[in-house]
Each structure stands twice: as C-alpha cells, then as structure tokens.
Amino acid sequence: MKDIILGVKDLSVNYKNKNVLAGVDLEIEKGKIYSIIGPNGCGKTTLIRAMSKSLKPKKGKVLLNGDDIFEMKSKEIAKKMAILNQNNTTMSDVTVKKLVQYGRYAHRDWWKGLNKEDDDITEWAMEKTFVANLKNRRIDTLSGGERQRAWLAMSIAQKPEILLLDEPTTYLDICHQLEILELVSKLNKEEGITIVMVLHDINHAVRYSDEVIVIYDKNIYTKGDSWSILKSQVIEEVFNVQTETIIDKESNKPIFYAKRVI
Numbered sequence: 001m002k003d004i005i006l007g008v009k010d011l012s013v014n015y016k017n018k019n020v021l022a023g024v025d026l027e028i029e030k031g032k033i034y035s036i037i038g039p040n041g042c043g044k045t046t047l048i049r050a051m052s053k054s055l056k057p058k059k060g061k062v063l064l065n066g067d068d069i070f071e072m073k074s075k076e077i078a079k080k081m082a083i084l085n086q087n088n089t090t091m092s093d094v095t096v097k098k099l100v101q102y103g104r105y106a107h108r109d110w111w112k113g114l115n116k117e118d119d120d121i122t123e124w125a126m127e128k129t130f131v132a133n134l135k136n137r138r139i140d141t142l143s144g145g146e147r148q149r150a151w152l153a154m155s156i157a158q159k160p161e162i163l164l165l166d167e168p169t170t171y172l173d174i175c176h177q178l179e180i181l182e183l184v185s186k187l188n189k190e191e192g193i194t195i196v197m198v199l200h201d202i203n204h205a206v207r208y209s210d211e212v213i214v215i216y217d218k219n220i221y222t223k224g225d226s227w228s229i230l231k232s233q234v235i236e237e238v239f240n241v242q243t244e245t246i247i248d249k250e251s252n253k254p255i256f257y258a259k260r261v262i
C-alpha cells in the first residue's frame, strides 16, 4: 500500500475571479522526490502555496499525514512541513546561525528560548548544508548559492518530514544549481525527507526526481517518471517547443533539448 504523506483532493484556487487551479488531485508518497514543471503562469507556485496553507483554496482539501491542514495550527504544520519560497528577502540582516535557529521555533515557544537539543540541531543543520563555516556571516553578505544553503539549513532545522521548495535554483549559476540539487537529493536519501520542488529546468527535474508533475491548463496534465515525461509528446504539447531526446549513458535517463518553437 502507498504511504501518502501529502494528499491534495479536488483543489481549486482563484485569485479574485480568476481561476488558476481547477479540481487538482495529487498524492505525494513518503520518501520520494517530486518536481513540478509547467509553463510560466500555469500555477506551480499557487499549488505549492495552497499545499502549505499559505493560500486558502476556493475548494478542496490538503491532507498532511491524513489531517486537513486548514484545521491544523501553523505550528503543528511547521513541525512536519517546511517551505522554501522563491527569492527570500526577509531576515537578510541576521547571521546564518540566527536564521537557522528560527527553524527551531516550530518546536519551541519563542519566549522560552532554545535548549541544548535546539543548539545541537542548529549545528547539525548547518553542517548538513555546508554553512557551518559561515555561521557568523550576515545573510545579506552571502552569495546566492550560500544564501540558498542557509535557507535550506533553516528549513531542515524544523526537522520536517516534507520539504516544499519553490524554484530553489533560480539565479544560481550551473555549478551552484547542481550543488543545491545534490544537497536536496542528499537530504532525501540520508534524512528521508520527502521533497516537492518547482523547477524550470526540465532536465534537472528528470534527473533529480522520482516523479515529475506537469501542470497545464489549471490541472495536472500528467505525472510520471522521466521516461514517461520525455518519451511522450508531453513537453511539446505543454511548452510548444519541438524537442529531441538523447540518453545519458551515465544515469541511463533521457536528456532533452528544445530545438525550436512550434
């Protein structure tokens, strides 16, 4: 039987009168990595926000380990789920260590302060994400890649079961993109954290996830492994580009490139 950590049922989201998602059903299995792809404005961020209770849907439910998130307290959700938004600009005037410590407040009341366990988990999170050597640096003095790792450290300091990432590689050069994706993959393998991330690079989505979720026309157009996404007409239909696919001998996974706009 499937072990579902996050279930989306008949989810519809509107912004004022504009309908962005209509009747989305989705099951996220514990321990897997999922990537969400789709054209600009198709509703990827909206889905992530609705799944994390940052946005109230017009209709439908989101179940975290079977519990309706709209009936759960934010703190209870934060103990199980962490979300890393696009272009985080808040809290840029604090040190890396302070930022990572904020992750622990999912488990503690802020007026009681942090204890030894929190200190240990803060250190662990910084080690895991390779920012321990930057702990006394302010966030606004870091490079894009370092900053993203610091935010990831804060997210895992929450000790979540599931991590939602909205475009974690945006603005990073190719080396730092891979560094973040390798790190996410490591957190999945070593810590068992379920990952759902929005990515624009289709080859990254295919390479780093167990399943790719394609959003198009207000709903999930298709969902499947790398072969089912790239060996079908999906990319052409959804992105309007003519594509060619080759096989990467090392990973035995397909790699595609977009040849021209259809």
Ligand SMILES: Nc1ncnc2c1ncn2[C@@H]1O[C@H](COP(=O)(O)OP(=O)(O)OP(=O)(O)O)[C@@H](O)[C@H]1O
Pocket: 015, 016, 018, 020, 038, 039, 040, 041, 042, 043, 044, 045, 046, 047
């Ligand atoms: N706060 C808002 N108010 C009104 N419309 C919004 C709001 N946020 C998003 N939208 C609209 O909803 C649609 C979906 O937006 P969303 O950000 O979810 O798309 P996306 O797939 O993440 O896009 P991108 O790939 O460009 O990041 C877009 O048409 C967008 O303009």
